[in-house]
Amino acid sequence: MRMVTADEFNLAREVEYGSAEQNETVRRVVEAVRTQGDDALLRYTAEFDKVQLTTETLRVTDDEIQAAYDRVEPDFLEAIRAAAANIRSFHEKQKRGSWMDLQPDGTMLGQILRPLRRVGVYVPGGKAAYPSSVLMNVIPAQVAGVPEIVMATPPATGGREGIDPYILVAAAEAGVREMYRIGGAQAVAALAYGTATIAPVDKICGPGNIYVALAKRAVFGAVDIDSIAGPSEIAVLADDSAEPAYVAADLLSQAEHDEMASAILITPSAALAEAVAAEVERQLASLPREPIARASIERYGAIVRVASLEEGVALVNRLAPEHLEIMTAAPTELLGSIENAGAIFLGPYSSEPVGDYFAGPNHILPTNGTARFSSPVNVDDYMKKSSLIQYSKEALLRDGAHIMALARHEGLEGHARAIELRLEAERGN
Structure with missing residues (x-):
């Protein structure tokens, strides 16, 4: 791993906006599905996924879900159920209710919280299938009270045998009852605009490749989306007390995601820096995804030497990493200084x-420095809020002049007159 000082360090990882050709492909696919519905959805599934479907075979059947249970190992089922229980327990603590505040003059103000009606969860195929991400997307929506949760996943995530059985089982365990074998930009468009077979959703969540990301950006506004997720990131802030093998293993745990992932050690310790660099090389040699992890480490990995832990904290806050590990002699003492981390x-x-995988907090986190202003996926992401205003006559008589003054200052005489009419009527009584 390259070694640099804090002044020399620059991650310099560009945000992925896609090529002109990719953007045009997505525009064409999204517009075709919006206007042609199932016909375009089936056509692009055949073109891009090389799978011939009909409207009758788009939806995953109950028999297929049961067959998936027969194919997964008992230890996987036990683990996914335990993880789901932890995730549900954590997110239950995030729930908030509606509230109303009744004033002595009879005015009532408040906020009404309601779940979204229908949410679409996209589950990618590609380099790897991630059943854990199914839980992280679906369970907060369930806790929020979303009545309809639909999953879309490419038709061959499990190769020639169809959808990966672990994805189907994870979705079923999380409570999803409506699943479709569609992927890519065409799946995003179908969820956003609906077809004769698939009802439209209010929000689309879940990661995907560049075409999925661009499609989510294209349909935003017609529906809500969670985010445009970037490559995975980890920063480890460590001192001499850290175990080099642990640090190296955790850096590689993110580097193996993809070649664009970043793994960064920040430390004031020269000895730890050298030991971790050696450990990374040693562990890379036996890592099954070594080519991917090595490309990540060489392009976006670094060991950053800082003068002190305080300087390290400042660098962490500048990076705003997706994941931050603090491996120091007293990690909780630094916690109050950390402002930006997913x-x-x-x-x-x-x-x-x-x-x-397991603790319970959501693993869908802000990337590309967006932890400066955004948060992990949570129950609020699946809720909508309405403000409640019931003004009393007494309050309007008291505040009406102020309201009219502000309206007329902004040149909105109609606003002012809407209040003035009421004041004149009430004072004339």
Whole structure:
């Protein structure tokens, strides 16, 4: 891994906006599905996924879901159920209710919280299938009370045998009852605009390749989306107390996601820096996804030497990493200084995969520095809020002049007159 100082370090990873050709392909696909519905959806599934479907075979059947249960190992089923229970328990604590505030003069103000009606969850195929992401998308929506949750996943995530059985089982365990074998930009468009077979949703969540990301951007406004997710990131802030093998293993746990992932160690310790660099090379040699992890480490990995942990914290806040591990002698003492991070892992036993799979907090986190202003996926992402205003006569008589003054200052006489009419009527009584 390259070693640099804090002043020399620059991640310099560009945000992926797609090529002109990719953007044009997505525009064409989305517009075709919007206007032609199932015909375009089936046509692009045949063209891009090389799978011939009909409207009758778009939806995954109950028999297929049961067959998926027969194909997964008992230990996987036990693990996915335990993880789901932890994720549900954590997100239950995020629930908030509607509220109303009744004033002595009879005015009532408040906020009404309601779940979204229908949410679409996209589950990618490609380099790997991620059943854990199914849980992280679906369970917060369920906790929020979303009555309809639909999953879309490419028709050959499991190769020639169809959809990956682990994805189907994870979705079923999370409570999804409506699943479709569609992927890519055409799936996003079908969820957003609906077809004769698939009803439209209110929000689309879940990661995907560049075509999925561009399609989500294209349909935003017609529906809500979670985010445009970037490559995975981890930063480890560590001192001499850290175990080099642990640090190296956690860096590689993110580097193996894809070639664009970034893995960064920030430390004031020269000895730790050297030891971790050696450990990364040693562990890379036996990593099954070594080519991917090595490309990530060489392009976007770094060991950054800082003068102190305080300087390290400042660098962390500038990076705003998706995942932050603090492996220092007293990690909780630094917690109050961390302003920007998607998820924070404290101490040697809080390895990043603990959060990815099992602990309970959501692993869908802000990337590309967006932890400066955004948060992990949570129950609020599947809720909508309405303000409630019931003004009393007493309050309107008291505040009406102020309201009219502000309206007329903005040149909106109609606004002012709407109040003035009421004041004149009430004062004339």
